[in-house]
Amino acid sequence: MMNVDLQQERASATIDSEDFAQWWAGGKTNLEQRRSLESQFFNDPQFDDVIPASCLSYKERYEHSVARGTQFLHKLRQWFSEKQGKNNVCDLNTLQEFRFLLSGPLGTGLFQQSFPLRLHFSMFVSTLLNQGTEEQQRKWLSRAWHMDGIIGTYAQTELGHGSYIRGLETRADYDAEHEEFILNTPNLTAYKWWPGGLGQTANMVVVLGQLYVGEKHCGLQSFLVRIRDEQTHEPILGVDVGDIGPKLGANCVNNGYLGFQNVRIPRDQMLMKNAQVTSDGKFIQSGQPLLLYGTMVFVRVITVRDVMFELLQAGTIATRYSAVRRQSPIEPGKPEPQILDHLTQQAKIFPQLARGVSYRLVADWLWQFYQNVMQTLEKKDSALASDSLAELHAVSCCLKAVATQEASEGIDILRKACGGHGYMASANFDSIYGLATAAYTYEGEYTVLLLQTARFLVRQYVDSLKRKILPGSVTYLRDVSRLVWGKDLVENCVRSLEIASLEQIRLAWQCQKEQRKRGLGVEQSNNLAGRQLVAAATAHAHAFLTRTTVRELRRIVSGLKPSVAGILTQLMELFVLDTFLRQAGQVLRWNSINGRQLRQVEQRFEQLLSKLRPNAVALVDGFDFHDRVLGSTLGAYDGRVYERLMAEARRNPLNQETVNSSFYSHLQPMMRGKL
Amino acid sequence: MMNVDLQQERASATIDSEDFAQWWAGGKTNLEQRRSLESQFFNDPQFDDVIPASCLSYKERYEHSVARGTQFLHKLRQWFSEKQGKNNVCDLNTLQEFRFLLSGPLGTGLFQQSFPLRLHFSMFVSTLLNQGTEEQQRKWLSRAWHMDGIIGTYAQTELGHGSYIRGLETRADYDAEHEEFILNTPNLTAYKWWPGGLGQTANMVVVLGQLYVGEKHCGLQSFLVRIRDEQTHEPILGVDVGDIGPKLGANCVNNGYLGFQNVRIPRDQMLMKNAQVTSDGKFIQSGQPLLLYGTMVFVRVITVRDVMFELLQAGTIATRYSAVRRQSPIEPGKPEPQILDHLTQQAKIFPQLARGVSYRLVADWLWQFYQNVMQTLEKKDSALASDSLAELHAVSCCLKAVATQEASEGIDILRKACGGHGYMASANFDSIYGLATAAYTYEGEYTVLLLQTARFLVRQYVDSLKRKILPGSVTYLRDVSRLVWGKDLVENCVRSLEIASLEQIRLAWQCQKEQRKRGLGVEQSNNLAGRQLVAAATAHAHAFLTRTTVRELRRIVSGLKPSVAGILTQLMELFVLDTFLRQAGQVLRWNSINGRQLRQVEQRFEQLLSKLRPNAVALVDGFDFHDRVLGSTLGAYDGRVYERLMAEARRNPLNQETVNSSFYSHLQPMMRGKL
The missing domain is CATH 1.20.140.10 (Butyryl-CoA Dehydrogenase, subunit A, domain 3)
Known part of the structure; x- marks a missing residue:
């Protein structure tokens, strides 16, 4: 049943929402495709909410978002690979398209506070593509794209270092004898802090750190580091990893912290498209920083x-x-x-x-x-x-x-x-x-x-x-004439x-x-x-x-x-x-x-x-937001605001028992003066 | 150990924080009293936090805030009655003083998102005092003040009615035969919505409703209604009550909803200081609405x-x-x-x-x-x-x-x-x-x-x-002289x-x-x-x-x-x-x-x-905020920002196991293509 006021509003409007929606979606075909995709997911009972997410504990929210996230990816990747046909290989365009699916309305509708597996595609795979050599891509890209034993994220920001990237402290020392890099977190402030999915989810990380070859500082480089065992998921020896805790929002991302103590990776796990370290310890800068x-x-x-x-x-x-x-x-x-x-x-x-x-x-x-x-x-x-x-x-x-x-x-x-x-x-x-x-x-x-x-x-x-x-966006800086207030208010x-x-x-x-x-x-x-x-x-x-x-x-x-x-x-x-x-x-x-x-x-x-x-x-x-995308008791298409507010309140686990246990343990003793 | 930058800041300041704190607190005695009271509570191990509150489920937060709230009130009321001596009766001044204790730094330090028992004092007892007759106060006030079998709250706002109070729909019909009022919630929008402590905590409520004596509408009146049984805490027959659910903040208040279906209360439970209904159903308006x-x-x-x-x-x-x-x-x-x-x-x-x-x-x-x-x-x-x-x-x-x-x-x-x-x-x-x-x-x-x-x-x-x-606050409206830009920038x-x-x-x-x-x-x-x-x-x-x-x-x-x-x-x-x-x-x-x-x-x-x-x-x-009052990893007096951020993260229940169960149930199957 539709709220009568909304019915009335729609009946008396002078514009056609459907016309608007088609333009907004970039055409009729786009609109239909999006609606069809959304209905496949939003009508799928496995994605129904049983308990309001905001009633869950932080740990429960994480577990719920992993469960749903894997189911979502499973279904979406099936759909996507059917759509791609045999072209389902990972290049920049494919990746971009897939990223938009994850962060667009579909992703929003299922994960109002995001989910831990998004960074794998939005940052980890894309960094492999952008910064890995062809050889490195052959080795890692297909596995990463298919999540074959790999869940990745990207670690740049540190506890003590954000905007000023050059200040990062994480350090990678090249050990020419073993052809390995040794990763270390020299201080508390050098701990990686914030990467999505890092806490309990990812088992590999692209880590931005200061490269040292001998005494020589060779700037910031990216390293591909396994942080959890592929089979057991236990943190690798020397890796200190966990979740950074609740935030103002985005509480299902599993943002993590990460510290290294003498963690070794083979030489070929520095991403070497733009800079290389040869086996004998020569550092070569070759790439285009512009890109x-x-x-x-x-x-x-x-x-x-x-x-x-x-x-x-x-x-x-x-x-x-x-x-x-x-x-x-x-x-x-x-x-x-x-x-x-x-x-x-x-x-x-x-x-x-x-x-x-x-x-x-x-x-x-x-x-x-x-x-x-x-x-x-x-x-x-x-x-x-x-x-x-x-x-x-x-x-x-x-x-x-x-x-x-x-x-x-x-x-x-x-x-x-x-x-x-x-x-x-x-x-x-x-x-x-x-x-x-x-x-x-x-x-x-x-x-x-x-x-x-x-x-x-x-x-x-x-x-x-x-x-x-002057460049196009600032040509107005050359036009120094004063304001003449004309008839065109917008222009004025x-x-x-x-x-x-x-x-x-x-x-x-x-x-x-x-x-x-x-x-x-x-x-x-x-x-x-x-x-x-x-x-x-x-x-x-x-x-x-x-x-x-x-x-x-x-x-x-x-x-x-x-x-x-x-x-x-x-x-x-x-x-x-x-x-x-x-x-x-x-x-x-x-x-x-x-x-x-x-x-x-x-x-x-x-x-x-x-x-x-x-x-x-x-x-x-x-604008054609699906009710699931809005995720709101106040904003649903049918306008049944009060019914939804009440229904949502009734689903709260706190309301499932008529008397809460704290009555017996605390309220009653207090009221009897026997606390 | 103190952060060195803060040490340096304090050493080089040209003002004395202690001087400022004394003025801010309204004198040295006030400052010392407040500090002494705070230390009695904040150093008491029963009020230590074990798990960060933001990691708990909504239900757990409620239970925690009831447990702590009763302990807090117990201790505070002991302290307060010792301070009052034999004058520990409830009048407006006493109540005011006690309310300030609950909502001031002490209350904030222990309950960063408030707690369900505050409304009992800030609204329930005060309404009895302001709107109850002397007889009603004799009957209820002392019991309420001592929480003897009574936990109360105040219910005005309804699901569909806020700012415009006259629009409230909750209805009380006088039944002259039984000398009772019959309370009803005629619509979903008439449900009471928001009162703090209403969900699972309060057993009595002052309810604002439209009084009808026969066909005659006698305006909004306040009624004292028992909603939960004093012994069992089960909702009274005809009472539909629960928690309205999580919010942007104040998540430990236990804001509730409340509906009535033919709930009867005796005539003397209308608060009759300003208006009365006689036993034979005469309505008399007598009070001063100004007060x-x-x-x-x-x-x-x-x-x-x-x-x-x-x-x-x-x-x-x-x-x-x-x-x-x-x-x-x-x-x-x-x-x-x-x-x-x-x-x-x-x-x-x-x-x-x-x-x-x-x-x-x-x-x-x-x-x-x-x-x-x-x-x-x-x-x-x-x-x-x-x-x-x-x-x-x-x-x-x-x-x-x-x-x-x-x-x-x-x-x-x-x-x-x-x-x-x-x-x-x-x-x-x-x-x-x-x-x-x-x-x-x-x-x-x-x-x-x-x-x-x-x-x-x-x-x-x-x-x-x-x-x-003109009244003092708007006398400037009579001074129509233009601005003269003088030497005094502030005055300008x-x-x-x-x-x-x-x-x-x-x-x-x-x-x-x-x-x-x-x-x-x-x-x-x-x-x-x-x-x-x-x-x-x-x-x-x-x-x-x-x-x-x-x-x-x-x-x-x-x-x-x-x-x-x-x-x-x-x-x-x-x-x-x-x-x-x-x-x-x-x-x-x-x-x-x-x-x-x-x-x-x-x-x-x-x-x-x-x-x-x-x-x-x-x-x-x-300003002399105790660390507990700030409740912040970033703001503590010692400035150990990074240590506190990390320590708080490590206390998160999610970080207590190296591998979360969702790895076995979801991540591993996904990575093996066997979801």
């Missing part, structure tokens, strides 16, 4: 898409709940309205939906840009490659930073917009937030990334003063964000110069200009996000069905106006905008909220 | 102090961790610096410390104001009482809303400032955030409260146009926040008027002016927080030791400048402030960060 670097960028590019997905999961839940929930009369004497009719509620929710759609357009653009740059790299024109990689790096750093920050913030706003019920684990905002906010830190911490982008921006700004040609807003960015970059550059004049070195000057540099990169990200959203939508809009085009245009406009209003401090600081103009933006913003209101439910239906 | 209203305000007043406490817990953890953690070289060739030396890190942490100190000063003021208003109420001058209650209501609503919002946001910033390790449950940010963000919603949801304040502000603004005398900032508030209130009022002119009713006009009204109340809160902080510090500063006065003055200034900069959009919109003036504020802001840097660790030491 390696590209792999780091890859994750940031993908992260923008991930958090978009998470933001819209949360947006779907909050929108549906707000159409079902009735609270606080607007008109006296009338029944309590759907809370979605409160303007303040619309102002919390709709900008998040608009932001998600913007991120989608930008992520598509970024993915294409990434592909182009990777092709350039393969052409081995090193100057061009290095330039375009620098731009890709700068763009992906600030987009990853700002998108993870704003998506997490958005998810939190959406949760709070659901009041007390949003606080329930069964609403699932906690898991969604946990994943999104983790991305704020991993693969490049927020502030560290923004400072990297800022360095690029200041360099480009200086180039612009020299009238050099984007332009004023660009001007704010330009001026903020200039200010950051001036701050650096001022510190230098005081006699400070480059680095200390950068440190003291840090706030302005971060502000510059943030301002650039906002200018870039709005400009790209507008441009990308204009590019594709003519190919869309009118109702899809219509709502996307409203969302694009809402995103731009919302960004402008939220950045009012920067915008007003660097542009001359009067009160009447500001009111104009605000009034249009509120008008857009009302325009979106009738289609809000149909829109989120169009 | 009742005062009790609701009380919780909001207290909440500002609670979130201040939580913000500074998080601030202490982040500060100490940032002094221990070394990362990312500032100067090339030098070792990685303490991350607290990065300006961007200081800019994340110090404003939160300043905010906490400001909240403390404001909370003290608010408490005093609350006491004054309560005294006025007792004088029964109803016009004066209603005016001052309206002001108290308006001030406490917006302060509660803004303080919970900004404290939660601050805690999240502080967590993220600790990078990946901040994400670990053992860092304890998750529990702290969970409690703070819950307060965003409970006892008055954020937006609902701001709209209440806004209504008051618009009324005051209209009064100011009529040149009426506060004044520009006040002007922004005034203008924003005016705009909200205009928006309401515009909608009215379009022919809309008052309520729909208010709805459509919602964004502006919320902005007005927020702007007022910022103006009020900064003005009150400055005034309150000036009031007390001459009585302080110079070094304490010095750092408080820096913190006060930082708080004001930070508020100004974070509200730049509003400030620049409504004031004419040029770029040079803005730079001046920014430069002073950064200067204050450097001034605070050498005393940061000494300052957080001065």
Whole structure:
């Protein structure tokens, strides 16, 4: 049975969710394929939840996620190899496709807090492919791809060392006599810490460590290390391994710690595509660090898409709940309205939906840009490659930073917009937030990334003063004309964000110069200009996000069905106006905008909220999240919010006995004064 | 052994933590008493943690918190009754004192996610006191106070009804023949939902329900209902009760649901201080709703102090961790610096410390104001009482809303400032955030409260146009002079926040008027002016927080030791400048402030960060949180961050066996292709 309010919402919408869903999925065929795959898994009773995961102990959650994870992989790999046919060998494309399956809606629907076997494919196999020699790949790749005696993960971060990779302490000494490397963890702070699946699951690890040949330090290299016996799974002698413990989210990943005491591996288990140690102990550097670097960028590019997905999961839940929930009369004497009719509620929710759609357009653009740059790299024109990689790096750093920050913030706003019920684990905002906010830190911490982008921006700004040609993402730095407030509100807003960015970059550059004049070195000057540099990169990200959203939508809009085009245009406009209003401090600081103009933006913003209101439910239906993917009592398609909240509560093991044992042991003695 | 960096920080500080701690605690005696009480509990081995709470199942956490909760109460009540001597009877003052013990540092240190028996004192006993007749108090109060066969809680919110109390559906029908009330839960949405301790713990509940005498609806009344048998603890016939399940935080509260099917209670179990039903079914309203209203305000007043406490817990953890953690070289060739030396890190942490100190000063003021208003109420001058209650209501609503919002946001910033390790449950940010963000919603949801304040502000603004005398907290609305940027930066900032508030209130009022002119009713006009009204109340809160902080510090500063006065003055200034900069959009919109003036504020802001840097660790030491209260691997006094992270990980039950059973059942079969 469907909630009547949702029925009503769907009946009165002016857009067709199915049209939207087809565009969103990249076409009808894609949509159908995804739905078919999802139904094969989500309707399979072996993947039903018996006990809410959040009621389990940490150990039970691990065991449950291993059981389900192996069943999932078994079924998925069967499906995948049938699909691939006899081409089921592991190359980069195949791997990429498989990784997307694991981390996409399917993986999310089955593992709301992720699962320990994902890193095997997302990091371990891919590192073998990227850093192993052909010989090494012959030896390991097929076994790894088929998980034949191998479950792997990738260990880089250490307890005391994160963003600054060169500071890693794990050490590999070459022993020429035995043709072996000896791995050691010299300090507590050198313990590997964080790798997914490392705790109790993986038996092999790619370890990043400082290579020493004799006294000579040969930089960071990757080593393939067996850490658990293939037959018994017992840790190898000298290996100290375990789970690092519960976290804010992603509690089923089995993140682990790892220490080595004189653990030996044969010489051919250093991954030698880019650097080699010969049997007699000669170190040779041969590879292209640029391509390696590209792999780091890859994750940031993908992260923008991930958090978009998470933001819209949360947006779907909050929108549906707000159409079902009735609270606080607007008109006296009338029944309590759907809370979605409160303007303040619309102002919390709709900008998040608009932001998600913007991120989608930008992520598509970024993915294409990434592909182009990777092709350039393969052409081995090193100057061009290095330039375009620098731009890709700068763009992906600030987009990853700002998108993870704003998506997490958005998810939190959406949760709070659901009041007390949003606080329930069964609403699932906690898991969604946990994943999104983790991305704020991993693969490049927020502030560290923004400072990297800022360095690029200041360099480009200086180039612009020299009238050099600027890369596409920063050409606006050359256009120094002031804001002219015209008829096109969207253009006014984007332009004023660009001007704010330009001026903020200039200010950051001036701050650096001022510190230098005081006699400070480059680095200390950068440190003291840090706030302005971060502000510059943030301002650039906002200018870039709005400009790209507008441009990308204009590019594709003519190919869309009118109702899809219509709502996307409203969302694009809402995103731009919302960004402008939220950045009012920067915008007003660097542009001359009067009160009447500001009111104009605000009034249009509120008008857009009302325009979106009738289609809000149909829109989120169009994102086409399966109920399992949302994993939420508040967000299911049928809107049976209260029934689901109650049903979920009743499944809690604590509620399976009418009297808990602690009554006899503690409450009763206390009430009788006999404790 | 102490971390050397923290040793160094403490040795080189220019303030004395002990001086600060004495002021913070309200004097030396208070400080010593608190420390002595804490050591009695925290050094008691029965309160040691064996397994990290976050590793337990939800049911285990409940059982653990009941066991510890009863032991804690046993010990605390012994101590308390010795302290009270023969005066150990329950009156409002005694109860208040006892409640502070439960929710203060002692309670926090033992129950990082709260515990199920707190509501008995904080809501159940206090409601008996406030709403019971003398006869009812004679019958129930002493038993309740001594927990003699009674564990109670308070049930108001329902599954489908929160902020709008009049919408509650639980129903009590008077049966004159048997002189009983018959309680019913007519719908699923009428189920009580949320009361702490309700699930498996409480055996009596004060229930808020709609009273019907015959066909006549007599409003919401409170009923004392036994829900579990005193001897067996089995739910009474007709009672459907259980735990609502895991949440984002506060997971040991045993929040419950409750439904009634024809549950009968004797007539004398309606709490009849303010309204009575006679035995023959006459309904008489006699009480003072104002005083009742005062009790609701009380919780909001207290909440500002609670979130201040939580913000500074998080601030202490982040500060100490940032002094221990070394990362990312500032100067090339030098070792990685303490991350607290990065300006961007200081800019994340110090404003939160300043905010906490400001909240403390404001909370003290608010408490005093609350006491004054309560005294006025007792004088029964109803016009004066209603005016001052309206002001108290308006001030406490917006302060509660803004303080919970900004404290939660601050805690999240502080967590993220600790990078990946901040994400670990053992860092304890998750529990702290969970409690703070819950307060965003409970006892008055954020937006609902701001709209209440806004209504008051618009009324005051209209009064100011009529040149009426305004209450103290809004007198600035009459001072319409423009901003004159003078030498006193703090005054410039506060004044520009006040002007922004005034203008924003005016705009909200205009928006309401515009909608009215379009022919809309008052309520729909208010709805459509919602964004502006919320902005007005927020702007007022910022103006009020900064003005009150400055005034309150000036009031007390001459009585302080110079070094304490010095750092408080820096913190006060930082708080004001930070508020100004974070509200730049509003400030620049409504004031004419040029770029040079803005730079001046920014430069002073950064200067204050450097001034605070050498005393940061000494300052957080001065808040004097016991390690148990912080409950954090990252924040302990000794700074042994890495040792504690590792030790906590090793205590995880998952790490107690070298090979987990799921290897045999799933991983091995999978690797052998035999799943």
